[in-house]
Amino acid sequence: MLDQAEGYTTADGRKIGPVVMEMKNITLRFGGVEAIKDISFDIRQGEIRAIIGPNGAGKSSMLNVISGFYVPQDGQVFYQGALRPPMKPFQVARQGIARTFQNIALFEGMTVLDNVMTGRLTHMETGLFWQSMWKGKAEAEETANREVAERIIDFLEIQAIRKTPVARLPYGLKKRVELARALAAEPSLLLLDEPMAGMNVEEKEDMSRFILDVNDEFGTTIALIEHDMGVVMDLSDRVVVMDYGKKIGDGTPDEVRGNQAVIDAYLGVAHD
Numbered sequence: 001m002l003d004q005a006e007g008y009t010t011a012d013g014r015k016i017g018p019v020v021m022e023m024k025n026i027t028l029r030f031g032g033v034e035a036i037k038d039i040s041f042d043i044r045q046g047e048i049r050a051i052i053g054p055n056g057a058g059k060s061s062m063l064n065v066i067s068g069f070y071v072p073q074d075g076q077v078f079y080q081g082a083l084r085p086p087m088k089p090f091q092v093a094r095q096g097i098a099r100t101f102q103n104i105a106l107f108e109g110m111t112v113l114d115n116v117m118t119g120r121l122t123h124m125e126t127g128l129f130w131q132s133m134w135k136g137k138a139e140a141e142e143t144a145n146r147e148v149a150e151r152i153i154d155f156l157e158i159q160a161i162r163k164t165p166v167a168r169l170p171y172g173l174k175k176r177v178e179l180a181r182a183l184a185a186e187p188s189l190l191l192l193d194e195p196m197a198g199m200n201v202e203e204k205e206d207m208s209r210f211i212l213d214v215n216d217e218f219g220t221t222i223a224l225i226e227h228d229m230g231v232v233m234d235l236s237d238r239v240v241v242m243d244y245g246k247k248i249g250d251g252t253p254d255e256v257r258g259n260q261a262v263i264d265a266y267l268g269v270a271h272d
């Protein structure tokens, strides 16, 4: 049973907490195109929350609103109990929100370790001035950041490739490195943009396992968007379904699977 203030316990015994992010009546337009039409939903502490929908449904647009990349024309975003004013993506990152991208956005010429280290940037306090004035502080910070990066690398089982330039890696491993970089920021909310896109079955299984492990081990709240309904159903606690910018379903995977509007959208049934 869902207690609005406190949360709920999942079938596998995980404790889901209060609402950490609330999207309220969000509308986003690109010129004449309404990519998001008056959508509301929330994300709870410790939850794995999916946003799914067919091509062009508005999923990426919604993720970009959550990450601060787009500012909606209407609606409000509440994060950790407070109304979030329009802010730049780096400010959103400083609030503990990290993301991966649908088209991998890594530094191809750099090693895996160095890419993961870039995920620590929001935690780095020592600027160039202090680096030149106070070498000890800069070194201590570098060591601490490296320890976090190495811990994440071990966790995601990519030790063997830590010194390999990303350009040499197969697609599935690149996706895992991108996850590592996002985790290096030690986010409280992790946004995954189509984490399984372009993967083979084995890679999808690996990625699913890592997503579940991250949630379990670090207690990270995860919001992911996916095109493919199948892969997210086993992973997610609750699912929002979008179609043509509207929310057409919201609930547990079972509730969403039985929702006629969702079935119609995925079968491509005509609508007004």
Ligand SMILES: Nc1ncnc2c1ncn2[C@@H]1O[C@H](COP(=O)(O)OP(=O)(O)OP(=O)(O)O)[C@@H](O)[C@H]1O
Residues within 6 Å of the ligand: 030, 033, 034, 035, 053, 054, 055, 056, 057, 058, 059, 060, 061, 062, 227
């Ligand atoms: N930057 C943009 N400028 C203009 N229109 C855009 C922009 N981004 C998205 N759109 C339009 O908004 C609508 C929603 O697109 P969006 O990419 O959010 O959907 P999606 O569900 O993520 O699709 P897909 O599964 O194909 O990635 C589409 O009609 C798209 O053409």
